[in-house]
Amino acid sequence: MQPVALSQIGNLTWAFSQRHWRLIVVPMLLLLHVAVVRGVSDPWARALLLAHLGLLLLWQPFLSMERRVSPAQGMVVSLGAVVVMLWLNWWLLAFWVVVLAGLVGGKVYQQHALWQRRAYLVMLLYLVALLAVIILPEIAPRREITSEVRRAAEYGLPLLFVLIALFPAERESAGDAAQVIDFFYAVFLMLLLVVVILGSFTFMTLGRTAYLEALSYTVLLIGGAVLLIGLAWNPRGGVAGLDVFVSRYLFSIGLPLEKWLHFLAELSQLEARPGRFLDEAVAALARLPWVAGAGWRAGESAGEKGEHTPQKVEFQNNALALAIYSRYRMSAALQWHLHLLGQVLGEFYIAKLREEKLRQASYLQAVHETGARMTHDIKNLLQSLNVLCSVAARDDNRDSPQLQALLRRQLPLIAQRLSETLEKLQRPKESPESYVAARAWWDALLKQYRGEGVEFHAAEIPARLRLPQTVFDTVADNLVRNALAKRVVEGYLTVRIAFECGELVSLRVCDSGSAVPEELAPQLLRSPVGSAGGLGIGLYQAAQLARASGYTLSLEENRDGEVCFALAGPAR
Numbered sequence: 069m070q071p072v073a074l075s076q077i078g079n080l081t082w083a084f085s086q087r088h089w090r091l092i093v094v095p096m097l098l099l100l101h102v103a104v105v106r107g108v109s110d111p112w113a114r115a116l117l118l119a120h121l122g123l124l125l126l127w128q129p130f131l132s133m134e135r136r137v138s139p140a141q142g143m144v145v146s147l148g149a150v151v152v153m154l155w156l157n158w159w160l161l162a163f164w165v166v167v168l169a170g171l172v173g174g175k176v177y178q179q180h181a182l183w184q185r186r187a188y189l190v191m192l193l194y195l196v197a198l199l200a201v202i203i204l205p206e207i208a209p210r211r212e213i214t215s216e217v218r219r220a221a222e223y224g225l226p227l228l229f230v231l232i233a234l235f236p237a238e239r240e241s242a243g244d245a246a247q248v249i250d251f252f253y254a255v256f257l258m259l260l261l262v263v264v265i266l267g268s269f270t271f272m273t274l275g276r277t278a279y280l281e282a283l284s285y286t287v288l289l290i291g292g293a294v295l296l297i298g299l300a301w302n303p304r305g306g307v308a309g310l311d312v313f314v315s316r317y318l319f320s321i322g323l324p325l326e327k328w329l330h331f332l333a334e335l336s337q338l339e340a341r342p343g344r345f346l347d348e349a350v351a352a353l354a355r356l357p358w359v360a361g362a363g364w365r366a367g368e369s370a371g372e373k374g375e376h377t378p379q380k381v382e383f384q385n386n387a388l389a390l391a392i393y394s395r396y397r398m399s400a401a402l403q404w405h406l407h408l409l410g411q412v413l414g415e416f417y418i419a420k421l422r423e424e425k426l427r428q429a430s431y432l433q434a435v436h437e438t439g440a441r442m443t444h445d446i447k448n449l450l451q452s453l454n455v456l457c458s459v460a461a462r463d464d465n466r467d468s469p470q471l472q473a474l475l476r477r478q479l480p481l482i483a484q485r486l487s488e489t490l491e492k493l494q495r496p497k498e499s500p501e502s503y504v505a506a507r508a509w510w511d512a513l514l515k516q517y518r519g520e521g522v523e524f525h526a527a528e529i530p531a532r533l534r535l536p537q538t539v540f541d542t543v544a545d546n547l548v549r550n551a552l553a554k555r556v557v558e559g560y561l562t563v564r565i566a567f568e569c570g571e572l573v574s575l576r577v578c579d580s581g582s583a584v585p586e587e588l589a590p591q592l593l594r595s596p597v598g599s600a601g602g603l604g605i606g607l608y609q610a611a612q613l614a615r616a617s618g619y620t621l622s623l624e625e626n627r628d629g630e631v632c633f634a635l636a637g638p639a640r
Contacts, residue, residue: 090187094229096123097194100168104202105222108156117152121145128171158206165203166261169195174254183235190235194228196261197221204265205279209272212279264290325405328352332416340427342420343369346388349413353392358402360393366417383410388417503640506533510567513544517565520552526567533569534640539617540575543635546606547577554581573639578625578632589626607633 099120103113125145151160169192176188201221205213264286271282301310331352339345346366354362354373361374366388379394381403390410394402507529514524544565551563562580567573588597593611611621619637 090233090235092123092127093191094233096120096127097191098226098229099123100165101198101226104161104198108158108161114153114156117156118149121148121152158203162199162203162207162265165195165199166258166265169199169261170254170258173257174250176253187232187235190228190232194225197225199261199265200283201225204268204283208279209269210279260290260294325409328356328409329412332412336416336420340420340423342366342417342424345420346413346417347371349416350390353409353413358395359406360395362393363391365389381406381410383407383414385411385414385418387421388414390414502537503534504537505531506535506567506569506573507531509535509537509540513565517548521555521563522548522552523562523564524566525564527569529567529569533573535573536617536619539614539619540635542613543610543621544575544577546610547633550606551577551579551581554579558582569639571639572636574634574636576624576632576634578630580629581631583626583628583631584623589623592623593621 099116103116103120106113106116172188172191172195176185176192198221201213202218205211205218264283267286267290268279268282271277271285272279275282277285297310332349335345335348335352339348343366346364346369350362350364350371351373353359359374360377360379361372363372363376364370374393377393377395379396379398381392381394381398383390383392390413392406392410394406396402398406510526510529548563548565551561555561555563558581562578564576564578566576566578568576584592591597593607596608607621614621614635614637617637619635621633621635623632624634625632
């Protein structure tokens with residue numbers, strides 16, 4: 069039970085330290101202040117610094133109290149305690165205050181809460197004042213801080229602790245609970261303080277200046293240098309600064325990454341085969357000056373370019389496994405960039421595979437649509453042949469002149485249409501659209517459906533008017549055959565065919581049967597619909613064919629007793 073109790077105590081202590089961190093920071097700074105005031109020769113100063121170190125372990129931004137301390141971490145803490153007890157001096161105190169100032173400064177810009185950020189700024193102000201007024205004069209070449217100034221600092225600086233404690237408490241953010249610290253900013257602040265210290269001592273030694281004067285000169289010079297660097301880093305007026313060049317260097321590592329990406333984009337447009345694209349892209353990747361070679365495997369295909377080295381970065385997704393070998397020992401940034409190159413190449417390769425599948429699907433869809441359209445045309449021809457066969461099978465019509473005339477009219481038309489269908493099936497892309505005189509086409513339509521109870525209505529048809537024969541034949545056959553099939557199911561109904569010509573040419577096929585169901589009407593000409601006796605894929609194919617030729621097939625009227633389909637388009 070004892071380990072569990074100690075763990076619970078540790079968790080409670082850590083939670084308390086996160087919620088009430090000022091109750092730890094203020095005593096921690098107070099112990100440091102008293103130890104510095106008493107001096108390095110006082111034995112009590114060493115004890116106070118050990119207590120200060122213990123409170124620091126509760127506040128420090130590196131380890132949480134819920135984690136176990138490793139042996140290596142315990143050795144570091146023990147070594148710090150031994151150094152404090154045996155080798156405490158003013159240089160060590162100055163170094164320790166600089167480190168604390170860096171830690172506090174690294175947390176300033178990570179705080180989104182206003183009062184927390186102000187509290188850390190006050191802490192940073194106290195540490196810098198302690199360093200400049202009390203500690204540095206003890207190790208400066210000449211001690212020129214008067215006792216009155218030192219005494220004022222000894223009793224005045226602790227007032228900042230009261231200010232920190234009186235700041236309003238705010239709700240801890242997730243970032244503060246995770247003890248986030250800006251490591252780069254902390255190191256930069258530490259180095260800046262070291263430069264201030266050493267620069268001041270240099271001015272005092274070489275220029276024989278006073279301490280405050282040397283400190284002022286150093287601070288002004290460093291402040292001016294930082295200001296110039298800041299202006300050069302991010303200048304105003306839309307001019308690119310040093311941050312752009314540094315960012316480009318860090319993200320490209322001084323390498324022609326943009327050129328390879330540009331080549332990859334061009335290759336993606338020029339090369340359609342995924343395997344060939346991958347092989348060329350890997351070859352270009354291996355030609356980069358910092359890449360020794362690369363190997364890939366995609367499905368059953370594989371390839372290698374260049375040579376192998378111990379420095380390797382691997383990338384793998386569902387379609388590609390890629391290994392990139394570097395000529396140099398890889399840093400974290402270089403390894404990240406190599407992995408990024410593999411990820412980009414993998415995404416391009418997957419896109420190529422999708423393009424190939426899309427081309428195959430488009431080809432199969434074209435074959436399917438062509439076959440479906442030809443099948444529907446052949447079905448219509450077969451229906452016409454069945455009608456002729458049924459008429460010829462009657463005993464009273466075997467030798468009649470009407471049957472002979474019907475066969476003479478229909479058989480040449482059926483043979484002609486069957487020949488055209490076979491030609492389209494053999495050469496679907498080579499056969500151009502054929503145009504026929506509108507008057508001749510209308511006369512052929514009259515002959516085709518004469519004797520089947522179809523009413524024909526047409527105004528005067530100009531002799532110069534021409535129609536796309538395939539479109540009008542396909543649409544007329546589909547509409548009339550569907551209406552005649554509807555007559556068989558619903559009983560006798562009127563089927564009318566009307567042809568009008570003016571600025572637009574229109575062909576209307578109407579029947580007096582029941583309306584198309586409301587749930588099928590919106591999709592009737594836009595997609596194939598399920599049907600047992602017509603109005604299925606045939607109308608969809610006819611509408612697609614009409615649209616490709618510049619015509620429109622629509623359902624004009626849809627009510628019981630009046631169902632009309634219309635094919636309309638420009639007159640030619």
